[in-house]
Amino acid sequence: MISALNQLVDHVERHLDEELDVARLAGALGTTEYHLRRMFSSLAGMPLSEYVRRRRMTVAAGPVVRGEGDLLGIAVRHGYGSTEAFGRAFRAVHGAGPADVRRDGGPLRTQPQLRFRLTVEGSTPMETRLVDRAALRLVGHATRVPLIHEGVNPHIQEHIASLPMEAHQRLKALSDAEPPGLLQVCDDLDPDSAEGTELTYLHGVALGPDTPAPDDLDAVEVPAGMWAVFRSSGPHPESLQTTWAATATDWFPSNPWRLRPGPSVVAVLDRAADFSTATCELWLPVEPA
Structure with a gap:
């Protein structure tokens, strides 16, 4: 994977x-x-699209500052159809427009x-x-929320918190498949996992393929396949996010x-009464590389 990146x-x-x-390149x-x-986004800390834009503007800053031709020509050479x-x-990227940077020589952010x-690093092996x-x-019960990494x-x-206690008890009674218990499900994530992009969050449980789902509940259908299951324990949610x-x-x-x-799923196996610490399993859908 490192070589591919x-x-x-x-x-x-x-x-x-x-x-x-x-x-095409991934293939x-x-x-x-x-x-x-x-x-890429997990390791670089930014979406691929943002990295490409930053690199384009870093390279474009040279001819802008040096006054090499008009701004439209520079825009076209760097993949843009208009000066706007x-x-x-x-x-x-730079915090100032190209005309201002050409006049003042900056600011520039490389x-x-x-x-x-x-x-x-010889750190503790992942369980x-x-x-x-x-x-x-x-x-x-599903809703749309912005992605927050930390x-x-x-x-x-x-x-x-908006769900009544009866809703939680009803879900627990419905659960009949692994992962067990109440689950934190994230689906429809942006492939770049950019901070602030929206995802579908579902507070729910897992049902077997033959178990009927109540019509008044939201549902995410998950096909058969392999899952990598990672166990975390400690301060919550910091340990899980780490x-x-x-x-x-x-x-x-x-x-x-x-x-x-596919969706990522978190099952809380044990937790403190105030949720300050927890033992969780993170389920991620995987396939052979």
């Missing part, structure tokens, strides 16, 4: 003035666009070319198991598996 970065650098065909690298985008579109992208490396699951149905997501908290991040930095680069499209 570096080849992706090299390809971006050679084709900064062209539209990036991530699906040539022996992986999928979904997995490549998810791993180029100006918006330029300002978003995005260096990325290089991915796998660092072995993981692989599960081959039949098709299942995740049912419960800390408590207040939108999810508000959604759960484990989630480590799947990208440690586990996927070191194992012959990749993410496949």
Whole structure:
């Protein structure tokens, strides 16, 4: 995976003035666009699209400052059809428009070319198991929320708090498949996993494929397949979020598996009364790499 990401970065650098065909490139690298985008954003800390824009504007800053031709010509050479579109992208990266930077010589914010490396630190091994699951149905109460990478997501908290106690008890009684108990389900994530993008959050339970789902509940149908199950224990949600991040930095680069499209599921196995600490399982859908 590390090699594929570096080849992706090299390809971006050679084709900064062209539209990036991530699906075709992922196929040539022996992986999928979904997995490549998810791993890039997790390890780089930004979506692939944002990295491409920053690199384009870093390179474009040179001819802008040096006064090499008109701004329309520079825009076209860097993949933009108009000075307006180029100006918006330029300002978003540098904090000032190209005309202002040409006049004043700045400000400029440089995005260096990325290089991915796998660092072995001898940290505690991740507690993981692989599960081959039949098709299942995740049912419960769903809402749309923004993605927040660190800390408590207040939108999810508000959604759960809005449900009456009877709704939680009803869901628990419905649960009849693994993962057991009340589940935190995230679906329809943006492939780049950009902070603030919307996802579907479902507070629910897992049902077997033959168990009927009540009509008044939302449902996510999940096809049969393999799952990687990661166990975390400690301060919540920090421990769970650290484990989630480590799947990208440690586990996927070191194992012959990749993410496949589908929801991520968190099962809370044990927790303190105030939820300050918890033992959880993070279920991620995977396929052989």
